[in-house]
Amino acid sequence: AQSVSQHNHHVILSEAASLELGCNYSYGGTVNLFWYVQYPGQHLQLLLKYFSGDPLVKGIKGFEAEFIKSKFSFNLRKPSVQWSDTAEYFCAVNGGTSYGKLTFGQGTILTVHP
Amino acid sequence: SQTIHQWPATLVQPVGSPLSLECTVEGTSNPNLYWYRQAAGRGLQLLFYSVGIGQISSEVPQNLSASRPQDRQFILSSKKLLLSDSGFYLCAWSIRRGIQYFGAGTRLSVL
Numbered sequence: 001a002q003s004v005s006q007h008n009h010h011v012i013l014s015e016a017a018s019l020e021l022g023c024n025y026s027y028g029g030t031v032n033l034f035w036y037v038q039y040p041g042q043h044l045q046l047l048l049k050y051f052s053g054d055p056l057v058k059g060i061k062g063f064e065a066e067f068i069k070s071k072f073s074f075n076l077r078k079p080s081v082q083w084s085d086t087a088e089y090f091c092a093v094n095g096g097t098s099y100g101k102l103t104f105g106q107g108t109i110l111t112v113h114p
Numbered sequence: 115s116q117t118i119h120q121w122p123a124t125l126v127q128p129v130g131s132p133l134s135l136e137c138t139v140e141g142t143s144n145p146n147l148y149w150y151r152q153a154a155g156r157g158l159q160l161l162f163y164s165v166g167i168g169q170i171s172s173e174v175p176q177n178l179s180a181s182r183p184q185d186r187q188f189i190l191s192s193k194k195l196l197l198s199d200s201g202f203y204l205c206a207w208s209i210r211r212g213i214q215y216f217g218a219g220t221r222l223s224v225l
Contacts, residue, residue, distance in 0.1 A: 006157075043217070046213055106155060
């Protein structure tokens with residue numbers, strides 16, 4: 001069975017600080033990887049995805065993530081956060097013949113202070 | 115463009131009452147459909163998914179059921195709600211193993 005682990009439950013940063021949110025998954029086969037974000041009062045929406053190719057993927061709002069297959073990791077990064085990045089971030093994976101089912105991590109709440 | 119509608123947004127129900135949450139998708143055909151429950155600090159848990167009309171797969175044993183009477187309609191139901199059914203329920207759709215798109219969710223409180 002697939003599982004996803006996010007390392008931090010709550011991260012607090014000041015504006016302009018750099019961000020890295022950890023995500024590790026367990027699945028031995030080919031995977032699709034996602035980061036979703038939920039801003040306060042809004043829908044869950046896609047931040048970025050990895051299907052194949054370049055393991056460094058770029059998403060919206062200056063976010064990027066790097067897929068390291070040997071470490072089963074897909075960490076999310078942003079060099080300089082803004083107050084508007086305050087949200088909950090979810091890492092998710094689907095793999096194999098899983099009919100597109102996503103397994104989500106526990107989520108990381110990011111609070112950015114102005 | 116594709117849209118997903120989920121209602122109601124908020125629901126307060128007594129223990130033992132029935133439940134029906136509806137989700138519809140517009141602008142696509144034969145999507146995969148999903149019901150998730152989101153709990154604070156626990157991420158999203160997949161409850162049901164469907165790859166076609168009348169085809170429902172359950173991920174976890176529970177007091178809930180799902181149905182897909184039409185291609186773009188997905189319904190989450192219960193005959194008798196329990197306190198433990200309280201939570202935030204999200205519907206989503208995708209094309210095969212692609213990106214999933216989520217609805218606004220339903221906040222269910224069982225009292």
